[in-house]
Amino acid sequence: MDSEQDNPMSSATDAHRHHGDHPQRSLTAHHTTLNIEGMSCASCTGRVERALIALPGVEAASVNLATGRAEVTHSAAVSAEALAQTVTAKGYPAAPRAADADPHADHMHHDEDAATLRRNFLIALALTLPVFILEMGGHIVPALHHWLYMTIGTQPVWLAEMVLTAIVLAFPGRVFFRIGIPALLRAAPEMNSLVALGAGAAFLYSSVVTLAPALLPESARHVYFEAAAVIVTLILLGRWLEARAKGQAGAAIRRLVELAPDHAVVLRDGVEARIAVADLRPGDLVRLAPGERVAVDGQITEGHGLIDESMLTGEPVPVAKTAGDPVTGGTVNGNAALTYRVTATGADTALARIVRMVEDAQAAKLPVQALVDQITRVFVPVVIGLAILTFALWLIFGPGLAPAFVAAVAVLIIACPCAMGLAVPVSIMVGTGRGAELGVLFRRGDALQRLAEARIVAFDKTGTLTQGAPALTAMATDGMAEDEALRLTAAAEARSEHPLAAALVKAARDRGLTLPEASGVTANAGRGLSAEVEGQRLLIGNRRALEETGIDLAPALIDRANAWSANGATPVHLAVDGRHVAAFALADPIREGSASIIAALHGLGIETVMISGDTQATADAVGRQLGIDRVIGGVLPDGKLKAVREMGKGSVFVGDGINDAPALAAADTGIAIGTGTDVAIESADAVLIGGDPAGVATAIRLSRSVMRNIRQNLFWAFAYNAALIPVAMGALVPFGGPQLSPMLGAGAMALSSVFVVSNALRLTRAP
Template identity: 35%
Template sequence: MTHTYSVTGMSCSGCKARVEKALSSLPEVTAVIADVQKAEAVIEMSAHIPLEKLQETLNSAGLHYTLAVRESVSNNHAHTHVPKIPVKPGNGIYYCPMHCEGDKTYDKPGDCPVCGMDLVEQPRLVSQQQYTCSMHPGVIKDAPGSCPVCGMDLIPLAPDESTEDKAYKDLAQKMKIALVFTVPVFIISMSDMFHNNPLSNVLSSQQCNWIQFILTLPVVFYTGWVFFVRAWKSFITWNLNMFSLIGIGTGVAFLFSITGLLLPDTFPDAFKTAHGTVHLYFESVAVILTLVLLGQLLEARAHSQTSGAIKQLLKMTPSEAILIQNGTDKVVSINNIAVGNLLRVKPGDKIPVDGIIKEGNSTIDESMITGEPIPVDKQQGDAVRAGTINGKKSFVMEAQKVGADTLLSQIIQMVQTASRSRAPIQKLADVIATYFVPTVILIAVSTFVLWAIWGPEPAYVYGFLNAVAVLIIACPCALGLATPMSVMVGIGKGAQAGILIKNAEALELMNKVNVLITDKTGTITEGKPSVYKLIVTPGNEEHELLQKIASLNQYSEHPLAAAIMEYAKAKNISLYDVHDFESLTGKGVAGTVD
């Protein structure tokens, strides 16, 4: 196979020869032809060689040339492209928030083929931090280290915006544009209701209609066009939904208004104003599309908040770990940890993966899993969990479960699954929605027929206008959104508060709960121990006893000792010197005071 790379830095035939010699040293390379004029190197290889390996080969030979994949060549000038690995905040799996097709997922963003709603991306189960060089942003690694080009230390790469954040910002921008055009249309349309209508002194009725038409165009063909696309898809697939009614209602009203603007003589005098113009509905089209867009904006905001709750859980897992390799410590990405690796956990660090302690001992704060406020003493052979926090001692652990297999990842998976689960009441809403749209369309047609037969003249025009009114007013936005959004927001808020809800059915049943029984004090307290009261037996003085107890605990790292020291500090207790101090793991402390 042959690949062409751009080489930045070659200036003479000597540079060309050095590049060819260095790259030819690789066993996979069968031929190298460098060109100074084109600033490129054509490499023939028996097996694919990563760009990083080629760059490291040049650097090892003392050649500080930058290698990159050649994108295109034109006019003898090289256009280079340094490949950049996109940071994926999610895992590339998308699902419909309405769950129209159950648990079916998609591998790319878009609209649900059934209901037309924007697909939502699942967050990654394992947080992945990438690193880049401040001097060469094209260099991106999955683990910290040095830049293969210049040797500088790599710095953490800020993650890109999530899909939900981008969707929200896009909708927010469209909402601003829609308001800019919709508000003037609404004001012009309502001006007839003002006393003496100040606009009539400046603009004629026909001019006002043309202005409304022009201002409505961006709302219909830009900010609200997606709703017509979704409506069209719903009729093609015959999966009728709320966008079906929105598309028909606003579309017909818009076409009616254009006809009334351009061909007013086709309408009877009963539909005309005193100025001879037809009553148009541009403001109805613009306002309805803007209100639906507002609903989509609020929905995207809710998705972003729920996704943010899951991301807060992801932050409990560190992005790096200290790997013990050949007797030396090496900082690696958490994604590079394999089962059986030995990891060093320093005081105050988060446990990177699930495993057991091989050397040393410490106290571990496991409140994020157990709810218990007091850290647990851990000895050699004891299990430790990812996301829990080490105390004030260092130890060596062996990785046993990594990535999506850790307990924390399973908790995050449970939250994701719960947010996608369907509440029993949602089944009723789905059944109603199935018949609702065809029923509304049938009522609209019936309205037109009844007005055409028994309505006053002009009967057909009256029938047409009332049929359009039925389609617009009957839009079931709340029916389709209320239950799924309630489930998503409820479970997301629960996750933020540390409450994990198993599924939507459990959330619905909570409405019937009137008694809460808890067996863990840590779930209803501050989450850390404190001294409530000191009880002194006869013959002892409280001040003196507290002074001795606090003096002995001043050298202990145990959380109970910290609570005693806080209590003594509040009482302004002075401390004694302590001799022969000893910490007895799991039993307490001992020493000589005074």
């Protein structure tokens, strides 16, 4: 097996991998992340993307509505500042995200947005309620209507409504006009433009009725101040609830970020001092008190105790640590006082890399997003066109100007593409966060979609389905106690560097056996070795080694050895003073739970394959024990690559070693065991942090749940618009059906976004 790293996330993770028909990034390309404000719907993200891609030197750009970020690949000729200025010029304030940015900052963003929107909603609500009561109360309670207009008068009531509505639009609702009107003037209307047009038109029309009624026929003298105010208030409510839900969607990352403590006790020049974790430097000595969280990655220099690494591996059993062992930031110390030397800080720690991995996956676009982008690109202009058509048709065929105006405003308000823009990214955000909690890190967000389509999963054997190192799995003796046979054998093998010898020595030491000195140790390549221990002549090796020296084989031991061979183990025989006395079975033990993961994949309707460099017979024996559908043995690294390519579409490869990297890259989805090598992790689309292959089934179930959730969101987002736009236009009126009012349209539009985000939040309980 290839060498393993102590730190499961020790590789840099910002280099993305591409295979198949995925776009290939230039080797000289730069990558910039922009934080963008003011985006509210899918048309916003599409506009920002097109503006960035239009810049000379920009190779690719992906904008995510849920995270408020743009990931841009560009040449050195384009600066990050130029990218930010381009986006800002489109009406969306943007700034490059610093490489050393505070990891808490992004995750506080939605909370701050939610607080601002809550305040604006409450102000709007306080101002809108009197307008609503003044105008609609009279329709509900006719006596109130007569009393108001008889005692106060129509004109004063309308003036009061106009003033209150103007305040609503000018202060809590000004965001719609500040962003929407400039976008409209640039001939690039978006969601805010629809709200600004709808609410603004209702306000202006009502103001003309109030201040200059003579300009309109008497039948058209109706005011709609309550519609303008309620539209803004309901949409602010929807955005507040949406921002709160987005904050919950990012809770997984927030919990990861908050695992690291803020302060640590450092030992400098023999003096202890409590300092901020941000001020720690590699080489610092840190005191770790019992029950305290490890601040950053390091290596223990003093003490021994147990560390709870469940946040990293998912394993509930604490891990024993002593001098020289690594510790990871965010893990929890047990009851011992320890000292460790800092080896990594800030963005270089395992925890920071895990957070960055999840963030990168959350910012990715799935292939299914392309359909949404194509539709929303033309959606808002089409809606404005439909509103104009509705106004014209109602003016021609309807009862007058006022109903025509109401229908047009209702179309503008009901058709907001917010839900469409959120349908995919919010599900990705929640799904990848849930994956991190379950120990599955998606290095690329689009792996979610490909993994959901998996039909065949291939495993590397050594180190993935097995433990990766030989161990003593069985032994048999003839005329000698087991411990005595093992003690003598291990004494001779202690002088050998062969992996099988190491397994025998370890087995003896695990039994607490004391090993005597061996002399005259002579190795015979391909056979075994001979030695003298405590005056006894030992011959240790395979069956041929004993036969060639004329030793009579013990039938019972040979029968046991043949049975072991049939099950994939390697038999090692011991002869003492010319007599065959013991046989040992050495094998790479199957990982606990490997059989259950194969069964789980079969339960998901997935074919399983095992690819191994071992002989076909050995590989077949392991495959039979695990219930694997197809076993491919005797495979070199290039053979693994060929085998994976022949699997075709829907292939998944799971591995951990350097020699697995080509196969991981060639598969539709590569999944690396987190305890494996850096190269394997870099080549994979997803990483199982704890090193347990059972995470493969978890990853597939989660990806299927995410894709099912996305399909649900897209259905409701599109069905909502497809069903309600004709109703708002008045398609049901000729048949005696209802016409949708602008207020109800605003409420339905706000609820559609909240529904999409709330549906995505169900993934926090997946799979």
